[in-house]
Amino acid sequence: MNSAQFAWFTYLFQAGFFKQPGALLMWQTILQSLATPSAASSIPPAQSSLFTPFFAYESGSTYPTSYALQGITGGNSSGDYIITGTKNLANGGNPAAQGLVYQGPINAANTSQGNGSGTWTIMNVPNGINTINNPTVNSYTNTSIYGVNNLGSGLVNLVGSVSPANVTYDSAGFPASTLGFYYEGPITTTPDKNNFQVFQPKFSDGSLANYTFIHSVDGGLAAGGYDSFPTRPDIHAFIYNPTASDSNKQKDIILPGSDNALTKTAYGIWHNQGSSYTIAGGVGLQYDASRKKISAINPRALAPPIYWITIPLQAYLATTKPLITHLQALQKRLKPISRVFGITATAHTNCQPQFHQGPMAALGLQLLQQSPEIT
Incomplete structure (x- = not known):
């Protein structure tokens, strides 16, 4: 077991990961993804360029006071x-x-x-x-x-x-x-x-949400979240189907093992083929009312026929254990006829009002079949 595999094992063991159904199969996948490659099969470092800022001008050659690429x-x-x-x-x-x-x-x-x-x-x-x-x-x-x-x-x-x-x-x-x-x-x-x-969107009791964000779209479906902060701060992940009748456009996502989670989000969606989709998001386990923000988020990915895996990024970080980790988006499958995706993830090392964003990792992991519900 190399150092990366040991770090993951320690974190997962302490988090109670191995008590979950299918944990050993997931662990085998994580081991494979973290295996030390032989010299003959080593992958050359990725080449990248950074262009920043990259945005439209407001007037002349000046930028708007605030802007974002999404x-x-x-x-x-x-x-x-x-x-x-x-x-x-x-x-x-x-x-x-x-x-x-x-x-x-x-x-x-x-x-x-x-x-x-x-x-x-x-x-x-x-x-x-x-x-x-x-x-x-x-x-x-x-x-x-x-x-x-x-x-x-x-x-x-x-x-x-x-x-x-x-x-x-x-x-x-x-x-x-x-x-x-x-x-x-x-x-x-x-x-x-x-x-x-x-x-x-509507909550299960029929009341309307105050905040709605549709984040991602692919294959005719979209993924997003809704809440009514601060009275109902729990975020609900949902799938939006534009071709369904008005009463059936919203399908809430329920992740396995997250019944007590305060918030469930869906940030990225990718159409695999047919009726199969992969979705990236997160599960929030703690809400800090004094700071009005969610912390302790464990990232997950899923797809129907449903595939999901919990990916704790803490083991990849050399800094203090982050309070927030989150899957943000999906890239197309990294290998043809496989369920290996490129997943962009972010990690934050603290949750002060102005905080430093930690390392960002692109992870390709085999997603394993489970059975969450889309209701």
């Missing part, structure tokens, strides 16, 4: 990408947040629009769309684009969040309500309202 997929030509993001985040609505889409290569070039030699397009959810489950809401502000799926022929799926036009803001500039949206159509500054769906 989604990426392959473009329509070799070396091109479609990247989604948001400017004017948490700005109290003055000006309102706006969604952006970049099309082109990732490089160090600059144009009058911003970074990269491609094109930047502002895309916002238009008015005149009745919110599903709350049709009295039909005017919007604060578009934030999270996920993108390239459908080809000039069409994309976009998902994200938007606020009612009359939304109020807290002292930090965050809107007091968000809704989820789904879009299918071309990338344009004047999208057709008929290509959108705006959605507000």
Whole structure:
């Protein structure tokens, strides 16, 4: 057993991992993924380049006061990408947040629009769309684009969040309500309202959620989460099916062994084939009311026919054991005809209001069949 395998074994043993059903099979997979390769089969270090900042200009060559890149997929030509993001985040609505889409290569070039030699397009959810489950809401502000799926022929799926036009803001500039949206159509500054769906999930008791975020989309389905912070801070992961009837668009995800978890999230979704999907997210086991945030998150991934595995990133970190680890997104399968995915994960070493983000790892792990429920 090498040092990485021993570190994982120690952490998993202390966490009670080996008491779970199927733990030994999962452990065999982890052992294989952490095995020391022979000299003949060693993999050369990955080559990468960092382009930062990479965003659209607000005016001249200056950037918005706040901005983020949130989604990426392959473009329509070799070396091109479609990247989604948001400017004017948490700005109290003055000006309102706006969604952006970049099309082109990732490089160090600059144009009058911003970074990269491609094109930047502002895309916002238009008015005149009745919110599903709350049709009295039909005017919007604060578009934030999270996920993108390239459908080809000039069409994309976009998902994200938007606020009612009359939304109020807290002292930090965050809107007091968000809704989820789904879009299918071309990338344009004047999208057709008929290509959108705006959605507000319901809790099991029928009450509406205050906050909805649809994070990722692939294969005609989207994944996200909802809550009603601070009165109901528990986040619920759900699958959104845009082609289902309004009463069946929302399917909540229940993970095995997480009945007592405060929060369950879904951040990434990947269509395998047929009716099989892989989803990345997290399970939160502790809520700190004094700091108004979730801590102690154990990452998981799943897919129906359901596949999931718990991946504690602590064993990979040389620093203090982090309080938060989380799966954020999925890349396509690393090997044809396999269930090995590239998973991007983040780890935080503390949870102060301003904290340092720990190392980010891309992990390819064989996902093992279990049976969580999508209700």
